[in-house]
Amino acid sequence: MTTEFTSIVPRPGDIVPGSVAAMARQNGGKVAPPEIIVLFDHSYSMDAKDARLLDGRTAMRYEAGCEQLALLQRRLPGKIAVLAFSSDVTVCPNGVPPAPTGTTNLYDALQKAKQADSGAVRFVLISDGLPDNANNALELARSFSGQIDAVLIGNHYEAEAQMAEDFMTALAAATGGTFMRDASGMRALADNVIKLLGVSDGTITTV
Amino acid sequence: MSPFTYFAETLTEDEAKKLRKRLALQYHPDVADDGGATMRNINTEFERWLEWKLNPPILVPAPTSNWASPEDWWSAIANASHQKAATQPPPRPTPSPPPQAATPPSQAATPPPPLRRSRSAGPSRSATQREMDDYFAAQNTYPDSHGHRVFGIVTILYTAYLTGLTIEALEIRGSNPRHQIRESGTVVYERPATRAWQAERRDLIARATARNY
Incomplete structure (x- = not known):
């Protein structure tokens, strides 16, 4: 008898195993310092239905992103904090970003992330396009002491793809981070991020 | 809630070792009929406890209220991150590479020195x-x-x-x-x-x- 695997996409309000909130529950109400802060783009374009879930079904980029984020947090419990951004920035201690809405205000997200930029934490930006204020964001990124790795997701038109790739590469290079394009339709995003971070047996190399 | 089942956080290393011995007498696979599962858990937890004792994690209080705002969580996360950075030793300065002298081609072709000095080559x-x-x-x-x-x-x-x-x-x-x-x-x-x-x-x-x- 074969068991069919079905993806379970976490919904806003769920507490993902391995998230900051879940680990705080386990640690008797204490928060351990995260090693990675994921800046997750949940702008309106994440509504596009061109991504794939782990079980192979086509889904919204947002849904596939939530599934992969959950997987990432499960693999590296307590080491990942999620910061979702669109027009506004939302802290997601439960590990699930809010539903897609608004524009891509990366500048505000970086400003928020800067508050936790102690030098002992790494940032991973997961986004599908160009931010509202690219130059300001790039300028702000240069002032980070921790490195920012950038992962470009989604399908783009050729010209748009090139622009997005150029921006993300510049952003990663500004902080000594790495740029990566996820070509799996987000199906292997968690694996790719883990590869990008150079994680071996749960140990993350911080800068 | 303690992250450990068998070992209390307040134990000293000696006390924990004694406790592990005592538990081993009780749960050894030869004594307990569980195929050694409990003993494996005890051993795993002891290693985790030891690691935790030697490198105690930095933990800051999480927002306790069920209605805590994401901002409260963020300040706890940022606070923990800064505390971690404060306890880390400063990064070792990377030595600057020696100036590259122009080497003649014949010298560049020489094989690299052996990784281990042989004993016959004299004292190190x-x-x-x-x-x-x-x-x-x-x-x-x-x-x-x-x-x-x-x-x-x-x-x-x-x-x-x-x-x-x-x-x-x-x-x-x-x-x-x-x-x-x-x-x-x-x-x-x-x-x-x-x-x-x-x-x-x-x-x-x-x-x-x-x-x-």
């Missing part, structure tokens, strides 16, 4: 350094009942203070044992030391006395 730098350090320290040591000044691997068997010249007979132990005669610190005679060390010592002192080397 650190061994030589140790000998020198011990020799200088032995010079400043009071003679023992045999009149020898000993420090580390160097024994000064005999010293003659002549005008403007000091003659010393030395025995060096370690990986390359040998006898030496030194004039004002400079080695003028050297031979390997063998098992016949008593006869060799006598001969060495005789040579140093007669300045026959």
Whole structure:
């Protein structure tokens, strides 16, 4: 008898195993310092239905992103904090970003992330396009002491793809981070991020 | 809520080891009928506890209220991150690479040096350094009942203070044992030391006395 695997996409309000909130529950109400802060783009374009879930079904980029984020947090419990951004920035201690809405205000997200930029934490930006204020964001990124790795997701038109790739590469290079394009339709995003971070047996190399 | 089931956070290392032994008597696979599952859990938890004890995690209080805002969580996360950075040692400065001298092509083609120095290539730098350090320290040591000044691997068997010249007979132990005669610190005679060390010592002192080397 074969068991069919079905993806379970976490919904806003769920507490993902391995998230900051879940680990705080386990640690008797204490928060351990995260090693990675994921800046997750949940702008309106994440509504596009061109991504794939782990079980192979086509889904919204947002849904596939939530599934992969959950997987990432499960693999590296307590080491990942999620910061979702669109027009506004939302802290997601439960590990699930809010539903897609608004524009891509990366500048505000970086400003928020800067508050936790102690030098002992790494940032991973997961986004599908160009931010509202690219130059300001790039300028702000240069002032980070921790490195920012950038992962470009989604399908783009050729010209748009090139622009997005150029921006993300510049952003990663500004902080000594790495740029990566996820070509799996987000199906292997968690694996790719883990590869990008150079994680071996749960140990993350911080800068 | 404690992250440990068997080991309390307040235990000392000795107490935890004793507790583990006690638990082993109780849950050893030969005693308990669980195929060793409990003992495996205990061992895993003990290792986790030890790691936790040696490198205690930095934990800051999470927002306690069910209605805590994401901002409260963020300040807890940022606070924890800064505390972690404060406890980390400063990064080691990376040594700047030596200036690249222009090398002729023939030199560039030479094979790289072997990774391990062979034993026959002589003592390593650190061994030589140790000998020198011990020799200088032995010079400043009071003679023992045999009149020898000993420090580390160097024994000064005999010293003659002549005008403007000091003659010393030395025995060096370690990986390359040998006898030496030194004039004002400079080695003028050297031979390997063998098992016949008593006869060799006598001969060495005789040579140093007669300045026959």
